Amino acid sequence: MNHIAERRQEERERRHAEIIDAAEAVAAQVGLDAMTMDEVARNARLSRALLYVYFEDKPDLVFAICQRGLESLRARFEAAASRHDSGLAAIQAMGAAFVDFSREQPVHYDALARFARHSPLGQDGAANELACLQGGDSVQRIMVSCIERGIVDGSIRANVGPPGLVALTLWGYMQGIIQLATTKAAIIEHRGYDAAHLIDHALQLAAGALAPR
Amino acid sequence: MNHIAERRQEERERRHAEIIDAAEAVAAQVGLDAMTMDEVARNARLSRALLYVYFEDKPDLVFAICQRGLESLRARFEAAASRHDSGLAAIQAMGAAFVDFSREQPVHYDALARFARHSPLGQDGAANELACLQGGDSVQRIMVSCIERGIVDGSIRANVGPPGLVALTLWGYMQGIIQLATTKAAIIEHRGYDAAHLIDHALQLAAGALAPR
DNA sequence: TTAGTTTTTGACACTGTGTCAACACTTGCG
DNA sequence: CGCAAGTGTTGACACAGTGTCAAAAACTAA
DSSP states (O other): OHHHHHHHHHHHHHHHHHHHHHHHHHHHHHOTTTOOHHHHHHHHTSOHHHHHHHOSSHHHHHHHHHHHHHHHHHHHHHHHHHHOSSHHHHHHHHHHHHHHHHHHOHHHHHHHHHHHHSOOOTTSSOHHHHHHHHHHHHHHHHHHHHHHHHHHHTSSOGGGOOHHHHHHHHHHHHHHHHHHHHHSHHHHHHTTOOHHHHHHHHHHHHHHHHSOO | OHHHHHHHHHHHHHHHHHHHHHHHHHHHHHOTTTOOHHHHHHHHTSOHHHHHHHOSSHHHHHHHHHHHHHHHHHHHHHHHHHHOSSHHHHHHHHHHHHHHHHHHOHHHHHHHHHHHHSOOOTTSSOHHHHHHHHHHHHHHHHHHHHHHHHHHHTSSOGGGOOHHHHHHHHHHHHHHHHHHHHHSHHHHHHTTOOHHHHHHHHHHHHHHHHSOO
């Protein structure tokens, strides 16, 4: 029968999602590093071996988490893009959205940061990695379109450079700042500033770099 | 005798350095992640167990590598600071020096990046971690003094913000950009740019953000 | 029922970490 | 010299985690 294959496919997808849910729950408690396949399996009430039917690897599972994160981030960026008229304002809102994202979904953010670190494995298997790359791409595209919009509407100076490069630069910038703010909060405070302060400052500085002179 | 304790102390330090040498050699070949204590021990012609006499942990050993890296980076920054008259030019030179550093001493750079990621363990043991924090501090101080110099000599606009925050921001920025450029070189090229291009652009953009209007 | 297919698992092999009791070597002293 | 006390060094162990596989269990269709 054909219904049967269909049902199985659905169950397969549901299970797939459940495993990711379980992994996120574990990671939320102990972090992605300390998250073990055993714990994930226990949390999803499956045997550990079964995880390897649904995911290649532990990295593969993390890619799946990252994928969800990217989707969420994309939605936030899109919202930011449509909530503002001027290109610059939209880009600024994206910076803030990125920061919010890192705070509200730390596991997703961490998975994303990991993904950003690792060089792509090339055309090697890993369907989930590919999906992450595509997810990253669509986020970038939103940024690019807003930068172009800003150049047209005059809120961003025309000679900032090619929008594609500007988007990449801003992306790297935000990653760097957020990482600094989250991991070195103690040190920053010890110097008399605080993390929120640093981030505000960084966003402002970036806006200044894009605005016309 | 007192000479004997002295000699032993020297031998201890020599061995300490030799282990770090061995670790760097291994890491240069396979990367910090894949570097195993066993391989390091073999490379230093010692038993694995002895490594744990000289270093707490594998992380501790990586901190030691990081320390060397920070010292090297400090020297490069200091050179950059004294090679230029204007504060802005000095800061720009530091950006370039950071990039050079990441290219010429990838293992040191990677150790540094790892250190930057991990939150400090607090007052917990780990003498090497403390040394890294201090090393990071002295690098920051060089940046701060150059920013202040730039504000005085007019090459940097006075309202960029508190020099301490600006230094932190620039630091995070460079980390983000270099990471992006090194791990995602393939993707960047796929979009018609290249890594060197991106870095040039990023440095230019940063300079623009600091320069007076 | 039964034979074929798919799902699920326990048990295993492997790699790497960190620890410890015991071994080996130096050194100072009777 | 010989021999204790201290120091350096190591092999062997316990442990934790990953990924794999043959076989058990569950399901399906005749």
